[in-house]
Amino acid sequence: MAGEKNAGLVLLSSSMSPFGQRCSIALAEKGLTHEYVEEDLGAKSDLLLHSNPIYKQIPVLLHGGRTIIESLIIVQYLDEAFPGTRSLLPADPYERARARFWADYVDKKVYGCASRLYMVKGQPQVLPKLEMVDILKTLEGELGGKEFFGGEQGFGFVDVALMPFATWFESFDRCWGVGVAEVAPTLAAWAAQCMERESVSKSLCSPKEVYDFIDEMRKDLGIE
Structure with missing residues (x-):
């Protein structure tokens, strides 16, 4: 079921970023496959600048063409957008x-x-x-x-x-x-x-x- 829902997930990040690493851990815990795009923070891509024009920072999650930014928000979004996967936030x-x-x-x-x-x-x-x-x-x-x-x-x-x-x-x-x-x-x-x-x-x-x-x-x- 997760395989059908996660189509179009793209993570823009940097391998040294603890904030991007959070998102990678969450995606793995939930069994969500995704495309990973390594960003050169010294020469940010047009995709990153277009996806996060306010802060121009990683990580950025793209899901079906829509943009989610800020690592903790991304992790919460994954919980809400993929309810059939393992939840990271408590139910209470x-x-x-x-x-x-x-x-x-x-x-x-x-x-x-x-x-x-x-x-x-x-x-x-x-x-x-x-x-x-x-x-x-x-x-x-x-x-x-x-x-x-x-x-x-x-x-x-x-x-x-x-x-x-x-x-x-x-x-x-x-x-x-x-x-x-x-x-x-x-x-x-x-x-x-x-x-x-x-x-x-x-x-x-x-x-x-x-x-x-x-x-x-x-x-x-x-x-x-």
């Missing part, structure tokens, strides 16, 4: 609201804080380093004793939202001395378990690729 309205809150937390806190760390060196790193430690502990507290953030539902919306950033964990340690295994061991174990899922392992870059990318970016910015 309250639990759905909680899942959306924590996915938003990932974007505002994990990505937001990491982005600030990437842009500084020396003493200015101290406050964002302390903030990142607090963020990781907060996420570990939310995970609690559950196998996945999705709880009884299993691997779900928050797991999809956070997992691409788990490949950044090694860089947190190598660049800034924030060892996730020491700060939030349950969260580190969760990440290792998620990597065993085919949908995850085939969608993500390796931690080394992420570190090399960050290192090169910082050099280009004159930070290292």
Whole structure:
């Protein structure tokens, strides 16, 4: 049934984008085949610029000629547009609201804080380093004793939202001395378990690729 419904799905993304990786994980979890288009963000395609004229960013999902943008919106759209596939969001309205809150937390806190760390060196790193430690502990507290953030539902919306950033964990340690295994061991174990899922392992870059990318970016910015 999914094979009939997913005709015309095209994902415009970049292999290094954690936001695009979310969409790839969601598509794989739902068993939805699609065309993948790798975007050169230094020379964005006309298709990307036409599909997302407001932000001109990836990821973009095209479905039957219609455009959906923003990664968390794309994942929610896939849940709603393909009800015959495995749901990533909980059915209960309250639990759905909680899942959306924590996915938003990932974007505002994990990505937001990491982005600030990437842009500084020396003493200015101290406050964002302390903030990142607090963020990781907060996420570990939310995970609690559950196998996945999705709880009884299993691997779900928050797991999809956070997992691409788990490949950044090694860089947190190598660049800034924030060892996730020491700060939030349950969260580190969760990440290792998620990597065993085919949908995850085939969608993500390796931690080394992420570190090399960050290192090169910082050099280009004159930070290292």
